[in-house]
Amino acid sequence: DVKVTQSSRYLVKRTGEKVFLECVQDMDHENMFWYRQDPGLGLRLIYFSYDVKMKEKGDIPEGYSVSREKKERFSLILESASTNQTSMYLCASSFPGQGEETQYFGPGTRLLVL
Amino acid sequence: QKEVEQNSGPLSVPEGAIASLNCTYSDRGSQSFFWYRQYSGKSPELIMSIYSNGDKEDGRFTAQLNKASQYVSLLIRDSQPSDSATYLCAVNIPGDYKLSFGAGTTVTVRA
Numbered sequence: 001d002v003k004v005t006q007s008s009r010y011l012v013k014r015t016g017e018k019v020f021l022e023c024v025q026d027m028d029h030e031n032m033f034w035y036r037q038d039p040g041l042g043l044r045l046i047y048f049s050y051d052v053k054m055k056e057k058g059d060i061p062e063g064y065s066v067s068r069e070k071k072e073r074f075s076l077i078l079e080s081a082s083t084n085q086t087s088m089y090l091c092a093s094s095f096p097g098q099g100e101e102t103q104y105f106g107p108g109t110r111l112l113v114l
Numbered sequence: 115q116k117e118v119e120q121n122s123g124p125l126s127v128p129e130g131a132i133a134s135l136n137c138t139y140s141d142r143g144s145q146s147f148f149w150y151r152q153y154s155g156k157s158p159e160l161i162m163s164i165y166s167n168g169d170k171e172d173g174r175f176t177a178q179l180n181k182a183s184q185y186v187s188l189l190i191r192d193s194q195p196s197d198s199a200t201y202l203c204a205v206n207i208p209g210d211y212k213l214s215f216g217a218g219t220t221v222t223v224r225a
Contacts, residue, residue: 031211042217043158043202050211058212090157094211099165101146101206103213105157 003027004106006091012112019078021109023091031094032074033103034058034066036087043090049074050096081113117141118205120216127223133190135219137203140184146206147179147186148213151199158202162188193223 007022023032033048035058045058047066055066063085067075074093078085088110092103121136135149146165150158164170164177164186176189186205190197203216 033212043215045212048212096211099146101211101213102148102160102163103204105150105159108157110155 004091004093004104006089006106006109008109009107010110010112012114013078013081014114015082017078017081017113019081019111019113021076021078021089021091021111023074023076023093023106024072025074025091025093025104025106026072027093027104028071029093029104030071030096031103032068033092033094034064034074034076035090035092036060037090037108038087046076081111083113085111086113087111117207117214118203118216120201120203120219122219123200124220124222127193127221129193129195129223129225131193133193133197133221133223135188135190135201135203135221136185137187137205137216138185139203139205139214141205141208141214142181142184143208144205145208147177148204149175149177149186149188150202150204152202152218153199190221193221195223195225197221198223 004025034046049055049068065077091106094103127133149162152158162177174191178187200218200220204213
């Protein structure tokens with residue numbers, strides 16, 4: 001079974017704090033993704049990575065950065081948290097090949113920024 | 115035009131009935147199609163993938179793909195209260211690693 005884990009299920013932070021969200025997958029997937037999900041807005045891609053140290057911006061990268069130093073681990077960083085970053089954050093991973101684009105999601109981190 | 119559109123919900127069906135969910139996509143080059151189920155407060159989980167035209171059945175779920183008409187549907191037969199969830203349609207973006215997700219259709223199965 002594919003397993004994608006995220007470091008926290010719930011997180012409460014204050015405005016201006018630096019926040020780290022970690023994601024680990026155990027399936028040797030090359031691709032990893034960070035999404036946020038808000039009511040009425042669906043899943044929005046923040047960043048994705050297709051290899052170690054490689055990253056590409058998604059649809060809403062502003063205010064976020066990422067790090068991928070090891071294949072199994074993909075971190076999302078909120079440099080200075082703001083209240084509009086309160087959301088559900090979802091990590092996913094997949095293989096790179098055509099016909100193998102299935103993304104497997106972690107349990108999610110619900111972040112509240114006060 | 116959104117890349118992936120799903121019929122707006124919520125969809126309410128009686129227990130035991132068939133729930134029918136529809137999804138249309140804009141990129142004719144897409145080849146891989148997925149249905150995810152997401153319970154409230156949880157993350158999406160894959161329930162079906164389909165790559166060829168026609169029907170694919172898995173238990174009470176049937177995915178139907180028509181590439182010529184650019185739509186994919188999901189039928190849930192003998193709907194159960196445990197099927198109450200939001201269903202997300204996802205389509206691959208040709209030449210890219212990413213999936214494009216629809217906004218989801220919320221299904222409520224009433225006893």
